[in-house]
Amino acid sequence: xxxxxxxxxxxxxxxxxxxxxxxxxxxxxxxxxxxxxxxxxxxxxxxxxxxxxxxxxxxxxxxxxxxxxxxxxxxxxxxxxxxxxxxxxxxxxxxxxxxxxxxxxxxxxxxxxxxxxxxxxxxxxxxxxxxxxxxxxxxxxxxxxxxxxxxxxxxxxxxxxxxxxxxxxxxxxxxxxxxxxxxxxxxxxxxxxxxxxxxxxxxxxxxxxxxxxxxxxxxxxxxxxxxxxxxxxxxxxxxxxxxxxxxxxxxxxxxxxxxxxxxxxxxxxxxxxxxxxxxxxxxxxxxxxxxxxxxxxxxxxxxxxxxxxxxxxxxxxxxxxxxxxxxxxxxxxxxxxxxxxxxxxxxxxxxxxxxxxxxxxxxxxxxxxxxxxxxxxxxxxxxxxxxxxxxxxxxxxxxxxxxxxxxxxxxxxxxxxxxxxxxxxxxxxxxxxxxxxxxxxxxxxxxxxxxxxxxxxxxxxxxxxxxxxxxxxxxxxxxxxxxxxxxxxxxx
Amino acid sequence: xxxxxxxxxxxxxxxxxxxxxxxxxxxxxxxxxxxxxxxxxxxxxxxxxxxxxxxxxxxxxxxxxxxxxxxxxxxxxxxxxxxxxxxxxxxxxxxxxxxxxxxxxxxxxxxxxxxxxxxxxxxxxxxxxxxxxxxxxxxxxxxxxxxxxxxxxxxxxxxxxxxxxxxxxxxxxxxxxxxxxxxxxxxxxxxxxxxxxxxxxxxxxxxxxxxxxxxxxxxxxxxxxxxxxxxxxxxxxxxxxxxxxxxxxxxxxxxxxxxxxxxxxxxxxxxxxxxxxxxxxxxxxxxxxxxxxxx
Numbered sequence: 001x002x003x004x005x006x007x008x009x010x011x012x013x014x015x016x017x018x019x020x021x022x023x024x025x026x027x028x029x030x031x032x033x034x035x036x037x038x039x040x041x042x043x044x045x046x047x048x049x050x051x052x053x054x055x056x057x058x059x060x061x062x063x064x065x066x067x068x069x070x071x072x073x074x075x076x077x078x079x080x081x082x083x084x085x086x087x088x089x090x091x092x093x094x095x096x097x098x099x100x101x102x103x104x105x106x107x108x109x110x111x112x113x114x115x116x117x118x119x120x121x122x123x124x125x126x127x128x129x130x131x132x133x134x135x136x137x138x139x140x141x142x143x144x145x146x147x148x149x150x151x152x153x154x155x156x157x158x159x160x161x162x163x164x165x166x167x168x169x170x171x172x173x174x175x176x177x178x179x180x181x182x183x184x185x186x187x188x189x190x191x192x193x194x195x196x197x198x199x200x201x202x203x204x205x206x207x208x209x210x211x212x213x214x215x216x217x218x219x220x221x222x223x224x225x226x227x228x229x230x231x232x233x234x235x236x237x238x239x240x241x242x243x244x245x246x247x248x249x250x251x252x253x254x255x256x257x258x259x260x261x262x263x264x265x266x267x268x269x270x271x272x273x274x275x276x277x278x279x280x281x282x283x284x285x286x287x288x289x290x291x292x293x294x295x296x297x298x299x300x301x302x303x304x305x306x307x308x309x310x311x312x313x314x315x316x317x318x319x320x321x322x323x324x325x326x327x328x329x330x331x332x333x334x335x336x337x338x339x340x341x342x343x344x345x346x347x348x349x350x351x352x353x354x355x356x357x358x359x360x361x362x363x364x365x366x367x368x369x370x371x372x373x374x375x376x377x378x379x380x381x382x383x384x385x386x387x388x389x390x391x392x393x394x395x396x397x398x399x400x401x402x403x404x405x406x407x408x409x410x411x412x413x414x415x416x417x418x419x420x421x422x423x424x425x426x427x428x429x430x431x432x433x434x435x436x437x438x439x440x441x442x443x444x445x446x447x448x449x450x451x452x453x454x455x456x457x458x459x460x461x462x463x464x465x466x467x468x469x470x471x472x473x474x475x476x477x478x479x480x481x482x483x484x485x486x487x488x489x490x491x492x
Numbered sequence: 493x494x495x496x497x498x499x500x501x502x503x504x505x506x507x508x509x510x511x512x513x514x515x516x517x518x519x520x521x522x523x524x525x526x527x528x529x530x531x532x533x534x535x536x537x538x539x540x541x542x543x544x545x546x547x548x549x550x551x552x553x554x555x556x557x558x559x560x561x562x563x564x565x566x567x568x569x570x571x572x573x574x575x576x577x578x579x580x581x582x583x584x585x586x587x588x589x590x591x592x593x594x595x596x597x598x599x600x601x602x603x604x605x606x607x608x609x610x611x612x613x614x615x616x617x618x619x620x621x622x623x624x625x626x627x628x629x630x631x632x633x634x635x636x637x638x639x640x641x642x643x644x645x646x647x648x649x650x651x652x653x654x655x656x657x658x659x660x661x662x663x664x665x666x667x668x669x670x671x672x673x674x675x676x677x678x679x680x681x682x683x684x685x686x687x688x689x690x691x692x693x694x695x696x697x698x699x700x701x702x703x704x705x706x707x708x709x710x711x712x713x714x715x716x717x718x719x720x721x722x723x724x725x726x727x728x729x730x731x732x733x734x735x736x737x738x739x740x741x742x743x744x745x746x747x748x749x750x751x752x753x754x755x756x757x758x759x760x761x762x763x764x765x766x767x768x769x770x771x772x773x774x775x776x777x778x779x780x781x782x783x784x785x786x787x
Binding site for chain 1 (some may be wrong): 523714750
């Protein structure tokens with residue numbers, strides 16, 4: 001099915017695609033003009049009824065980085081959700097329901113007989129029947145039933161009202177709370193156990209559980225999609241896209257990452273370190289040429305009869321820096337410290353030596369956790385749980401921590417050492433002991449401060465980062481993976 | 493330009509005829525690449541069938557597969573073309589007396605050109621599929637070599653002029669994402685990310701590639717692998733490792749995997765000691781306590 005060019009030019013599809021691409025760019029995806037044109041051409045080759053193919057056609061032409069796929073998917077759902085055949089919401093019925101179901105109470109909704117979407121006929125069910133159907137659908141993995149039930153659940157429990165300025169997560173929470181999926185999971189497990197004749201081993205049980213978890217996850221996705229569809233219908237595409245816009249993984253703020261974003265970040269860090277290591281290793285090898293190697297030049301000149309025709313150069317051997325990481329791991333900045341430690345150790349072959357220290361109000365060397373360990377994630381976890389960092393009350397005290405550091409390890413600083421201090425410098429109004437930083441700078445090669453707070457917050461409240469950083473060689477705002485990556489690259 | 497495929501479902505069906513089980517995304521993008529005449533950049537974890545896709549497509553449309561394996565230090569003379577110096581020298585020596593201009597024209601003619609994969613793909617008379625494997629291994633600068641061929645399907649040789657393609661070949665580039673590819677390269681390609689397959693597709697793959705396996709075992713294999721992939725591992729098991737494992741189980745005559753067999757054979761799925769330990773711990777948290785047989 002091919003759409004002729006002139007037809008496309010003033011079709012609503014073109015307009016829609018334009019808006020779609022603008023939104024992708026707003027969300028931070030780099031979409032170039034050629035890619036834009038490619039997408040326009042690609043969709044002319046795809047039958048528009050085939051939503052999946054349409055999505056992949058756009059994805060293949062517009063998204064060239066897998067970590068951006070999720071962001072793309074959200075924007076796609078918002079822009080094109082109303083074109084799917086499953087998008088049939090009887091609007092008058094919705095109006096009725098939102099009036100009745102404001103508190104999301106579980107009372108049955110009698111008399112709502114007209115069939116709607118795929119959830120036709122479910123209106124008359126009691127909540128118990130609905131729960132029973134859900135249970136059965138999950139047990140048998142009946143996907144069509146599940147999506148119908150998801151739609152019905154949103155209709156009943158989310159209590160969505162037109163024009164109400166709350167986000168989709170609020171409705172999601174309300175719906176899921178009413179479905180009590182944790183309880184359902186336990187019941188499912190019991191049911192399966194009673195069905196099999198002999199008792200299940202732990203192993204089998206675990207596999208079963210994973211299977212059900214997977215199905216429940218699918219149900220949640222359905223619910224989420226349904227809520228999104230309804231919100232789009234209510235508020236319009238542009239507004240919805242704006243509310244749903246989320247930062248790309250590399251732009252997620254360490255300090256304010258949700259649990260979900262955290263796990264995304266953790267997944268993102270491994271490929272990142274690998275890329276960084278490869279890039280750095282290449283940079284070292286392909287650096288500019290070193291100084292003239294007099295001996296080898298003369299040696300080679302012999303083959304030209306003593307004329308130094310081909311000058312030889314030494315290979316550059318940039319010294320590998322020695323790194324000391326001193327990290328605040330108190331609550332607010334813990335995740336930031338975790339990521340930095342992870343990254344530094346993952347590329348530790350770029351440094352001649354890495355030592356790490358963590359503190360809250362006391363300070364402890366944690367280098368030992370990383371020695372001979374394959375799994376850096378595990379080591380970082382041990383640092384968080386086993387390091388002895390509390391001195392008095394477990395509130396950040398940079399002054400005391402630096403005191404301890406200077407006393408115990410100050411003599412280990414030498415002109416090869418680069419010191420990285422990680423923290424927000426929120427000192428709870430303790431003494432700053434900034435002179436130590438000054439002394440450190442005298443002994444070490446460089447002292448850098450990495451601050452996970454936005455620059456605008458520095459030196460507000462109990463933050464005394466300015467006092468420290470007058471003595472350092474530089475203070476960097478490192479709020480997300482992108483900034484962390486660029487700093488580490490600069491460091492090596 | 494002739495098109496190879498009718499529609500997306502057709503692609504999918506013919507791919508499964510050559511034993512490659514594509515999902516809608518893969519089939520759709522292959523179809524689109526054919527229609528738009530654009531190369532496909534395939535990314536994804538190792539062992540998910542990126543290279544196999546190119547091979548299968550070649551088999552499907554009955555074309556010759558020309559493969560360029562990339563590595564660090566790959567250059568023009570290995571990727572595009574090279575002058576056959578020895579033959580040129582011979583030519584000069586045999587006709588030492590003739591006019592120099594004539595010789596010069598002669599030795600820079602196609603007769604003395606050694607074609608390397610990229611040029612070969614362009615000049616081929618028969619149907620070809622060009623596979624540029626592990627493109628992330630070459631340096632960023634070398635990528636530039638590919639740009640001309642990927643966007644215009646031509647190669648410029650200073651002494652000869654521009655060689656244009658007789659036909660637009662299907663081009664696949666694969667990458668393991670060890671580094672970010674340049675924007676210029678990405679812009680010229682359709683992007684396809686092949687992830688680990690979902691449960692159903694993995695089971696199908698196992699069934700089609702290991703025909704001796706019975707359905708229950710295949711199902712179990714796929715489920716266990718999915719559970720293992722959910723662990724936080726250094727390297728998750730790939731599809732090829734799943735297949736190896738399935739074959740092993742068949743060879744051992746096992747019809748039902750329990751915790752013991754899983755523990756004993758998990759080293760086929762996982763290749764890092766820490767990963768293996770983690771998986772075993774995960775299998776064996778039952779009270780009767782399985783010992784670490786792997787150690």
